[in-house]
Amino acid sequence: MTVTAEGVTNVEATKSGALEARAVSAWFGNHKVLENVNLFMPPQSVTALIGPSGCGKSTFLRILNRMHELVPIAQLSGEVLLDNEDIYAANVRATHTRARIGMVFQKPNPFPAMTIYENVLSGLKLTGTTVPNPDEVVETSLRQASLWNEVKDRLDSPGGALSGGQQQRLCIARSLAVQPDVLLMDEPCSALDPTSTRRVEETIHDIKQRVTVVIVTHNMQQAQRVSQQCAFFLAEENQPGYIVEAGLTTDIFGNPKDDRTNDYVNGRFG
Ligand SMILES: Nc1ncnc2c1ncn2[C@@H]1O[C@H](COP(=O)(O)OP(=O)(O)O)[C@@H](O)[C@H]1O
Ligand SMILES: [Mg+2]
Numbered sequence: 001m002t003v004t005a006e007g008v009t010n011v012e013a014t015k016s017g018a019l020e021a022r023a024v025s026a027w028f029g030n031h032k033v034l035e036n037v038n039l040f041m042p043p044q045s046v047t048a049l050i051g052p053s054g055c056g057k058s059t060f061l062r063i064l065n066r067m068h069e070l071v072p073i074a075q076l077s078g079e080v081l082l083d084n085e086d087i088y089a090a091n092v093r094a095t096h097t098r099a100r101i102g103m104v105f106q107k108p109n110p111f112p113a114m115t116i117y118e119n120v121l122s123g124l125k126l127t128g129t130t131v132p133n134p135d136e137v138v139e140t141s142l143r144q145a146s147l148w149n150e151v152k153d154r155l156d157s158p159g160g161a162l163s164g165g166q167q168q169r170l171c172i173a174r175s176l177a178v179q180p181d182v183l184l185m186d187e188p189c190s191a192l193d194p195t196s197t198r199r200v201e202e203t204i205h206d207i208k209q210r211v212t213v214v215i216v217t218h219n220m221q222q223a224q225r226v227s228q229q230c231a232f233f234l235a236e237e238n239q240p241g242y243i244v245e246a247g248l249t250t251d252i253f254g255n256p257k258d259d260r261t262n263d264y265v266n267g268r269f270g
Helices: 057-064 094-100 116-126 134-144 164-177 194-207 220-226 249-254 259-265
Strands: 002-004 007-009 019-028 031-041 046-050 074-082 101-104 182-186 212-216 229-234 242-248
Touching (some): 031 057, 031 074, 031 242, 046 057, 057 074, 057 101, 094 101, 116 134, 116 164, 134 164, 134 194, 164 182, 242 259
Parallel strands (some): 007 242, 046 212, 101 182, 182 212
Antiparallel strands (some): 019 031, 019 074, 229 242
């Protein structure tokens, strides 16, 4: 395994689900919010994005699955490669990319009136995918999201009837049901109780063998618990965000190269 300023390049790069950002810059109108971000996010592994609010972590995550372009004034430059193929190539449909690269948001967003069962299958429905064994997909996905035992006797209840932590796990189950290559998670636990947080972390641990995970978190303990790589983002006042340092999580926390990384991971700012 080699660690460069851009992150971790890895002998496992041939396995599917390798995501790579090359020279990504981003704007909202004429406000530049990201500057030349390079990051390799290896398969079978969890990459944590850390850094203070406003430094572009969510924007970067949305660029990784083509949600950034949904904002009318949003622009970007650079490349994003999934298994060495540019997700922004002219012949690639955004809906295809978003099916392969799922996203879980800070605020759980299940369809509140839909049943738990239907919520899990809703992503498949959106992509027009029919499965021969929907019951099995629902159970497997809910088990992977550590929610099955809590809801198996009430799959016909509305998604909106669940607690916040359960709703978030339902959203994770919905994302996993389409069997994505990558799962992007934007502060998925910041509104959750400790039990749900632990369950989500267990899920991340379990799925990383099959799904490349990229997670934004402000919780430094969580970053250390769940991730193998970290990228530290920073933005000086009114300047675009950039990566100060990326590398193995053990190095970012135990032996950072940059003093600002050291200060941030030790809670001295942000
Ligand atoms: N939809 C938007 N329109 C205009 N500016 C935005 C939008 N979303 C984010 N920004 C700006 O982009 C910068 C980065 O924001 P964001 O990616 O949300 O940072 P973080 O997730 O690190 O807190 C901020 O200055 C924010 O105000
Ligand atoms: Mg954010």
